[in-house]
Amino acid sequence: MPSFSALATNLVPNIHLLDTGQGFMHYNNESSDGSLIPVERDNVSEEFAEKLGMTKEETYAYVYGVLNLPAYQTKYANDLKKDLARIPILKDKEQFAKIGQALLDLHINYEQVEPYQEVLINGLSYGEFIHGQHDYTIKEMKHEKVRNEAGKSVSDLSTIIYNAGIKITHIPLRAYDYVVNGKPAIEWILDQYQIKTDKDSEIVDDPNQFSEDKRYIFDLLLKVINVSLKTLDLIEELPKLELDSNL
Known part of the structure; x- marks a missing residue:
């Protein structure tokens, strides 16, 4: 799998947004x-x-x-x-x-994309689930563990344990094919949106404080699933790598 990634942003990024990356401003x-x-x-x-x-x-x-x-x-x-x-x-x-x-x-504009709604949340559709009262606070999102044919514990990529009270299932495995900087975009959300404490300063990084919208992280995860699938669809529509012999 190629390790090269290209990612557009309308913000001035840290140069390590993509590891050892370079930025080119429009x-x-x-x-x-x-x-x-x-x-x-x-x-x-x-x-x-x-x-x-x-x-x-x-x-x-x-x-x-x-x-x-x-x-x-x-x-x-x-x-x-x-x-x-x-x-x-x-x-x-x-x-x-x-x-x-x-x-x-x-x-x-990934934050404006609609959340992917073909999943089930606690066995309910997205529309049914969000109309109930739920605690969307996260500590560390992770995949559910299952046993493979060899009896080994492995991650079930189709299921994400959002928190103790929310489980998201039926995530399409194809969404993990959209890779940014060596890791599926979905995995970046799981990696970055968790409570972390810096060992030296003991400063707590709590993503639950990033937004006043209690569903921000929950919806962001589903939006990134949708962005991943839409990106793959668009990439499949790109023409072949053929040089223009007229130039």
């Missing part, structure tokens, strides 16, 4: 003449946009589409580990730009 508001007055500038190469025959917005989306193409990640895996990503000019450029824009919108 716009740059730094001053070009040393003055204190920032001027928003588009960082997309005019020369490359002209070669593609696209606007800068379309070019930015085209690049994101190419970076998310599994065949590209596999073919150039060694180069992507040690060098900047180099973007080829491919056939079906418009389709790459169209799907790339859909991926940008999906990843940047």
Whole structure:
């Protein structure tokens, strides 16, 4: 599995959002003449946009589409580990730009995506469950443990124990195929959204305090499941890795 990942955000990220990653801003508001007055500038190469025959917005989306193409990640895996990503000019450029824009919108606005509702929560549908009174406080989400054919205890990826009173089942295993920085996006939620205490400072990191919405983490988990599935659907629609012989 390729280790390269591309992830869009509308916030200024820590450089380790993706391990040893690099960030490329669509716009740059730094001053070009040393003055204190920032001027928003588009960082997309005019020369490359002209070669593609696209606007800068379309070019930015085209690049994101190419970076998310599994065949590209596999073919150039060694180069992507040690060098900047180099973007080829491919056939079906418009389709790459169209799907790339859909991926940008999906990843940047992941919190606005509808929660995935084809799961069962305590045996109830999403709509039935959320109309009841529940404690959504989390300590550490985890997969339920089951015995495999060899009798070994393994994680059941289709089930997440949200807290002592909430169990989410029927999670589609396909959702785990969307991997960011070497780990399924769903697993990042389980890893990051838990109560942790720093050993040195003894400061407690409690994600339950991140939002006044008591269902924020619960819905976020279901949204990321939906984002994962939608991302995989869009990636499957990307054209083949074929160079444009006319350029």
